[in-house]
Amino acid sequence: MILVGENINVMSKIIGPALRERNPGPIQELARAEAKAGVDYLELNIGPARKAGDELMAWLVNAVQEVTDKPLSLDTTNPAATEAGLRACKKRALITPLTQKPERLEKILPLAKQYNADMIGLLWGVEGMPRDANERCLLAVDLIYKANQMGIANESIWIDPIATPVSVEINQVKACLEFMSMLADIAPECKSIVGLSNVSNGTPSHLRPYLNRTYLIMLMKYGLHSAIVDAFDAELIQIARGEMPEIVNLVHRVMDGEKPSLASLSQRELEYAKTVPVLTGGTLYSHSWLEI
Numbered sequence: 001m002i003l004v005g006e007n008i009n010v011m012s013k014i015i016g017p018a019l020r021e022r023n024p025g026p027i028q029e030l031a032r033a034e035a036k037a038g039v040d041y042l043e044l045n046i047g048p049a050r051k052a053g054d055e056l057m058a059w060l061v062n063a064v065q066e067v068t069d070k071p072l073s074l075d076t077t078n079p080a081a082t083e084a085g086l087r088a089c090k091k092r093a094l095i096t097p098l099t100q101k102p103e104r105l106e107k108i109l110p111l112a113k114q115y116n117a118d119m120i121g122l123l124w125g126v127e128g129m130p131r132d133a134n135e136r137c138l139l140a141v142d143l144i145y146k147a148n149q150m151g152i153a154n155e156s157i158w159i160d161p162i163a164t165p166v167s168v169e170i171n172q173v174k175a176c177l178e179f180m181s182m183l184a185d186i187a188p189e190c191k192s193i194v195g196l197s198n199v200s201n202g203t204p205s206h207l208r209p210y211l212n213r214t215y216l217i218m219l220m221k222y223g224l225h226s227a228i229v230d231a232f233d234a235e236l237i238q239i240a241r242g243e244m245p246e247i248v249n250l251v252h253r254v255m256d257g258e259k260p261s262l263a264s265l266s267q268r269e270l271e272y273a274k275t276v277p278v279l280t281g282g283t284l285y286s287h288s289w290l291e292i
Contacts, residue, residue: 001224001240004073004094005039005231006197008064010047019046019056024063034231035068038241041094042068043228044085045075053081061088073120073228079107086115096120097160100139109150120158120193121147123179129162132171133178136161137186140179144187154189158226163198166211170281173199173215177280180222191225196236199279204287209233214275216240217251247272255280 007030010016018026034042044060046053053076061072065088073094074085086093095117098108101124112119123130123139130136140159147157161179164172176194183192199215200208213236216227220239229236238244250269254260254276265273274290277283286292 001220002041002191002193002226003039003231003237003240004041004043004193004226004228005034005037006043006045006195006228007034007231008042008060009045010049011045019060022059024066027060027063028067031064031068031070035070037231037234038237039229039231040070040226041073042070043073043075043096046078046081047076049076049078049081053078054084057081057085058088061085065090077104079104079111082108083111083115086111086117089115093117094120094158097122097124098143099124100126100143102126105143105146109147109152112147112156113150113152118156118158118191119147119152120160122160123162129164129172130175133175133182136175136179137182140183140187140190144190154187155191157187158191158193159183159187160193160195163194163196163215165201165203166199166279166285167202170285173279174281177218177222180219180224184223192223193226193228194219194224195228197228197230207287207290209236210271210275210290211279212236213239214251214272215279217248217272218255218276218279220248221252221255251276 008015010019014026031042046056049056071091072089073096074082075096076082095112098119099122121143123136125139130139161176163176166173196212196216200211251272254273278285278289
């Protein structure tokens with residue numbers, strides 16, 4: 001599985017000031033640490049960057065490339081910043097996020113073609129969040145059609161069905177899983193990617209890894225290609241690298257309806273077995289689900 005480290009983000013209390021001050025030190029230290037942790041791409045998230053975004057993205061790309069040769073994912077809603085980043089990238093880049101808004105498509109699709117970049121198609125429509133798996137399918141097909149018209153092959157398109165917080169709306173969490181089970185049929189050769197940490201947004205920080213790791217395994221059942229993750233969740237990276245097959249097997253069995261004897265499980269197995277029903281809607285989310 002391809003892992004994209006999410007940690008170089010303008011919202012970070014360390015990275016935000018470093019970006020504003022054009023101070024490469026903290027950014028390069030984090031980039032080295034992410035690469036050492038084992039992710040495949042480094043995401044560079046500068047947000048909207050409305051003021052001098054192009055200069056900022058080019059500076060950031062160059063600063064990171066001084067200390068690592070990992071390929072980069074460029075995350076900004078500023079097309080000029082995207083292009084500046086693409087020009088600076090030494091390796092084939094990944095563009096994110098590409099929504100279905102016409103003005104966004106008109107500017108980003110030509111850049112993806114011109115710079116031979118892969119792109120993340122975020123299934124966010126003109127009217128906002130899709131309501132269910134079927135609407136996600138319609139958005140995906142429409143996006144792929146428009147990209148193909150530009151000469152962009154399916155292999156370069158990474159579809160993001162949008163993971164949403166389990167503490168807010170369980171039906172959207174389930175819809176993301178359902179869509180993933182359909183993606184290979186509606187979009188042959190396209191890749192899939194999920195912003196994994198979204199599913200745990202709004203939950204206490206000590207509980208977030210349980211939700212992120214379990215949801216990753218659940219998505220893996222349907223062939224998830226890649227995930228945007230916290231580069232420093234070592235157990236999550238172990239899962240993605242195939243180093244915890246017994247846990248993956250347990251989660252998939254629970255998804256299929258098996259109800260293992262909780263008394264027979266280890267503490268780690270228990271944590272995963274209890275988390276699956278929370279993410280499928282079988283158990284109502286609460287901060288105490290692991291204690292019940």
